[in-house]
Amino acid sequence: MADETARPGEFDLIARYLRPLADDPAALNLTDDAAAFTPPPGADLVLTKDMVAAGIHFFPNDAAASISRKALRVNLSDLAAKGARPVGYLLGLALPADWTADWMADFAAGLAEDQRAYGITLLGGDTVKAPSGLTLSITAIGAVPSGTMVRRGGARVGDVLFVSGTIGDAALGLRLRLGTIDGTPAGEGAGHLLDRYLHPQPRLALAEAVRLHASAALDVSDGLVGDLGHILKASGVGARIEAARVPLSAAARALVEADPSALGSVLSGGDDYEILASVPRDHVAAYQLAAAAAGVPVTPIGEIIAGAGPALVVGSDGAPIRLERASHDHF
Amino acid sequence: MADETARPGEFDLIARYLRPLADDPAALNLTDDAAAFTPPPGADLVLTKDMVAAGIHFFPNDAAASISRKALRVNLSDLAAKGARPVGYLLGLALPADWTADWMADFAAGLAEDQRAYGITLLGGDTVKAPSGLTLSITAIGAVPSGTMVRRGGARVGDVLFVSGTIGDAALGLRLRLGTIDGTPAGEGAGHLLDRYLHPQPRLALAEAVRLHASAALDVSDGLVGDLGHILKASGVGARIEAARVPLSAAARALVEADPSALGSVLSGGDDYEILASVPRDHVAAYQLAAAAAGVPVTPIGEIIAGAGPALVVGSDGAPIRLERASHDHF
Secondary structure, eight states: OOOGGGSOOHHHHIIIIIGGGOOSGGGGGGOSSSEEEOOOTTEEEEEEEEEEEBTTTBOTTSOHHHHHHHHHHHHHHHHHHTTOEEEEEEEEEEEOTTOOHHHHHHHHHHHHHHHHHHTOEEEEEEEEEOSSSOEEEEEEEEEEETTOOOOSTTOOTTOEEEEESOSSHHHHHHHHHHTOSSOOOTTTHHHHHHHHHHSOOOOGGGHHHHHHHOSEEEEESSOHHHHHHHHHHHHTOEEEEEGGGSOOOHHHHHHHHHOTHHHHHHHHOSOOOEEEEEEOGGGHHHHHHHHHHHTOOEEEEEEEESSOSSOEEEOTTSOBOOOSOSSOOOO | OOOGGGSOOHHHHIIIIIGGGOOSGGGGGGOSSSEEEOOOTTEEEEEEEEEEEBTTTBOTTSOHHHHHHHHHHHHHHHHHHTTOEEEEEEEEEEEOTTOOHHHHHHHHHHHHHHHHHHTOOEEEEEEEEOSSSOEEEEEEEEEEETTOOOOSTTOOTTOEEEEESOSSHHHHHHHHHHTOSSOOOTTTHHHHHHHHHHSOOOOGGGHHHHHHHOSEEEEOSSOHHHHHHHHHHHHTOEEEEEGGGSOOOHHHHHHHHHOTHHHHHHHHOSOOOOEEEEEOGGGHHHHHHHHHHHTOOEEEEEEEESSOSSOEEEOTTSOBOOOSOSSOOOO
16 A cells, blocks of 8 residues: 655655755746746857656666666766756656655655766756656756857768767667677676666766867767768768777677677667767867867767768778668667 | 558658747757757746646647647746746657657647747757657746746735636636536537636736736646645745635636536636736736736736735635635646
8 A cells, every 4th residue: 555655746746856956046946937047148058858758768667866867867968969068957757656755765866966976956847647657858958158069060071080988888788688689798798788778978078078179969879870870961971980990898899799780789779878079180189188188088980071871881891881770769 | 550651750750840840040950969049148048847748737639739739838828927038948749659640740730830829939859759648848948137037935915916817717627528517608608618728828928017017926727726825835925815806707607606616626726827926016006007008817816914824715705715625736
């Protein structure tokens, strides 16, 4: 039997779990209908909204703190790729009827941890009953000096393509979890891949370098090749990337060696949340230096070439690699 | 068998139905990861987010254009009550698997119509698969001259309480639809009440008057008495309202006369989306003039009194009216 005292109504839920997250004066302690937000002077606001839903973007039995952090981080990842500094966020929370106080406390603790880590605060939102599965809708707000948001459409022939971190870990982590891949990485490898799926790391430390040096950028959320395609389409250019230069973790490399189908997951699987950036050649050295100073590894994987069309992916022999699909479709 | 050509994937869906709604340059044609929004100089942004879910806030078989407009309007209503001019919005759309092209076209047409009516534009958003029922999460952005957002906490003893329009229509419309009320209003009365439930009218025309003259305000979404309680709590005051002065439509008045239980729905039912404002006595005449100039009827229903606590509702004999509940709980 449900303990009703442990399951407050909307106002108590907000007061107990969410108000402690809203320490910016603009949030008015979540006691008003809206936030009163004073934009930083001279800034453009970078506005992004990503929804995540149970069974589509996460497993319903994932830890609550993992779900809430993933929902927030996928939004922060967009801000990072646009070169923006995060400012705050609004949280829309459609809660299924069977939520518990423990679950909600864990959910809020995850957000609190990330707010500290990323220097942001909750500005407002809404909490409603979900028709069935948990659905989160976060609107994140970032800031850039006016006119400097990095877009998808600025890549030019000759630019070098860089990705941050390693690619494919999350997609392989998901396949491990689903049991759809042969082989298991040794040691802590499996844990690493599963963690990369559960806990994306928004590359906010790289945002300033991206803003100063990239001609175009986005975060890799649906798959490297497919997301690169968005840059190419918006920029009216092509690209050639070398599969062997795509940076892999040791665990991912082991899986690719054990099961060649894993390479497809690496190149076109989702949930990496690394930054793919095109960098003009005269900015390459500065971008690499700025990334190193920020503590974020970046790797050149190819270049922008003339001619519109999907990215050409070549193997170490120079021959094109044909992918079954370019990206992972969450929709 | 489903016609797959009529059911595009996420990118085509956005291009076909949502991109035409996004004609502000900040939206970048919805082809980027984020909007690049230049705030109006000297303004505070008013940020609000309301989610609506099938079976909770609307009937799954409501017309798509009614659902989309309701989702947008409940957000615009918050902006109006805060004295803000609407600027734009982001749309989070969790779509069940059985959506059709016709449904989506109707959904977008409703938004297009309201965008024209209210002078706003779509800035960005996200479209995902819904675990089951349709869920919409809208973040609306408004603007006020810096420091002038009308809050809940400014009501002072002696202020006059005004509501716009008529109260209770939507709650009675819902009861008519559910068949939980005796009597049927004559003529077009039932249609009026049902329409008030389906199509809230955000009082944006009144926003400037509210901003210039109200000490506190909110939109009545969960019920007049309950929502007044939020102003009282935030302001540390009490209120006395006279039930007989609460403005009713002819249809609502007929139902209250036929079924006394209807008075409870009027005073504590949800979905009115009228503006409740406390107005200092030396601003009352100016507020009434400004409201008349805006074409929005406003009616004084009581006053702010000393002492914290829930609103005192009195009948025409001066005796307190006891309500079963103060508000409608959507949660």
